[in-house]
Amino acid sequence: MVGAPRWGSGAGGSRLRMLAALSGACSLLLLIAWYRVGSDLQVLNPVTVYSFWRTGKPFYKLDISWPKSPEKLTGQTFCVAVDHINGLVYVGQRGDDNVPKVVVFSEAGYFLNAWNTTVEMPHGIFALNTPNASSVWITDVGTGKDGHTIKQYSPSGQLLQVIGTPGEAGSGINPLQLDQPAELFVEPTGDIYIVDGDGGLNNRLFKVTQDLKTVWLHGENGTAITQFRIPHSVTVDSVGRVWVADRANWRIQVFDKITGEWLGSWSSCFTEDAPYSVRFTPDEKFIIVAHLNTDRISILAAPPVGSIGDCIVVDTIQLAHEVKPHLLDVSKETGAVYVAEIGAQQVQKYVPLQRHRKLLAPLSSFGWSSVL
Ligand SMILES: *[C@@H]1O[C@H](CO)[C@@H](O)[C@H](O)[C@H]1NC(C)=O
Ligand SMILES: *[C@@H]1O[C@H](CO)[C@@H](O)[C@H](O)[C@H]1NC(C)=O
Numbered sequence: 144m145v146g147a148p149r150w151g152s153g154a155g156g157s158r159l160r161m162l163a164a165l166s167g168a169c170s171l172l173l174l175i176a177w178y179r180v181g182s183d184l185q186v187l188n189p190v191t192v193y194s195f196w197r198t199g200k201p202f203y204k205l206d207i208s209w210p211k212s213p214e215k216l217t218g219q220t221f222c223v224a225v226d227h228i229n230g231l232v233y234v235g236q237r238g239d240d241n242v243p244k245v246v247v248f249s250e251a252g253y254f255l256n257a258w259n260t261t262v263e264m265p266h267g268i269f270a271l272n273t274p275n276a277s278s279v280w281i282t283d284v285g286t287g288k289d290g291h292t293i294k295q296y297s298p299s300g301q302l303l304q305v306i307g308t309p310g311e312a313g314s315g316i317n318p319l320q321l322d323q324p325a326e327l328f329v330e331p332t333g334d335i336y337i338v339d340g341d342g343g344l345n346n347r348l349f350k351v352t353q354d355l356k357t358v359w360l361h362g363e364n365g366t367a368i369t370q371f372r373i374p375h376s377v378t379v380d381s382v383g384r385v386w387v388a389d390r391a392n393w394r395i396q397v398f399d400k401i402t403g404e405w406l407g408s409w410s411s412c413f414t415e416d417a418p419y420s421v422r423f424t425p426d427e428k429f430i431i432v433a434h435l436n437t438d439r440i441s442i443l444a445a446p447p448v449g450s451i452g453d454c455i456v457v458d459t460i461q462l463a464h465e466v467k468p469h470l471l472d473v474s475k476e477t478g479a480v481y482v483a484e485i486g487a488q489q490v491q492k493y494v495p496l497q498r499h500r501k502l503l504a505p506l507s508s509f510g511w512s513s514v515l
């Protein structure tokens with residue numbers, strides 16, 4: 144009975160098992176140490192960035208020179224979107240008639256343009272950029288004659304399309320009616336994912352085609368899976384998953400973009416504040432989430448294909464008190480994170496530091512090599 148040694152058989156096997164158990168225990172200790180270092184640094188260093196890994200090196204650095212003319216932002220800055228192909232940053236802001244509702248900067252920080260036609264109260268903004276078409280889409284939660292809609296504009300502010308019934312709040316599908324639509328994501332194919340909305344009649348996530356035919360819809364108010372309480376932000380990853388910041392339920396829910404099937408949800412990362420935004424880094428290894436009430440940005444590890452597993456915070460950025468980060472966007476070109484801060488009435492730019500990969504390399508010892 145002499146055979147080749149196999150896993151789990153004979154003396155060699157038990158030595159291997161011991162080794163595995165030992166390295167598992169070490170990993171666990173390391174993980175606990177990381178958490179401790181993380182929370183200590185957070186206390187020591189509340190204004191700037193602290194890191195999960197013991198070097199204390201941050202993921203992002205604030206670019207204090209952006210934008211070059213901050214005085215152009217004169218209203219409440221609710222949202223920001225990056226057109227990475229053309230290097231444009233659109234900011235949606237609210238205020239009286241003298242406040243332009245959209246202000247456009249270059250990614251380098253120069254003021255380019257401002258316009259305010261037909262936008263009452265911007266909430267969410269999305270920049271669609273494909274090689275052959277660029278446009279900017281705004282959800283308008285105003286209650287006047289132009290409100291309860293989503294509008295598509297050319298980069299210079301020419302109105303191209305209105306979705307919803309202007310001036311009329313509702314829950315209809317055909318014709319489409321919205322109430323306080325919070326945000327949207329548009330695919331290059333023209334398919335649109337809408338979260339509706341920000342505390343109005345509806346708690347809906349739905350997908351429509353370019354000609355506004357509903358593909359699937361989840362529309363119940365509640366706390367069970369697939370139900371929503373203030374679905375506030377939406378994004379779609381390249382493997383076909385739709386990520387929704389389900390704000391008043393303090394969780395992120397994930398769906399299959401083709402079928403609408405529920406794939407999972409995360410709430411363990413959101414014990415101190417709800418997720419307000421959901422956006423991926425260009426490599427889709429991380430998700431960036433804004434927390435308005437704690438003035439914080441969380442960087443979460445994004446699981447690759449398939450099951451979303453558990454939520455893990457790998458870093459946070461603690462912003463100044465009362466800046467109130469509401470929504471944000473990430474440049475797919477530079478990886479820069481632009482944060483719209485309602486309280487501070489500003490947009491801040493965080494640039495990624497090259498250290499990411501190195502910093503996270505030890506995580507591969509947990510079998511996470513696929514994430515890295
Ligand atoms: C916005 O509209 C107001 C009033 O209609 C006007 O006074 C202002 O000049 C406009 N601003 C811009 C940037 O177009
Ligand atoms: C852009 O080009 C692609 C590929 O040629 C095409 O499928 C798509 O419909 C075009 N988009 C628009 C908005 O014209």
Ligand SMILES: *[C@@H]1O[C@H](CO)[C@@H](O)[C@H](O)[C@H]1NC(C)=O
Nearest residue numbers: 342343344345346364365372
């Ligand atoms: C959703 O349910 C909650 C709790 O019952 C309630 O407070 C809220 O008003 C509901 N929203 C809508 C739009 O019905």
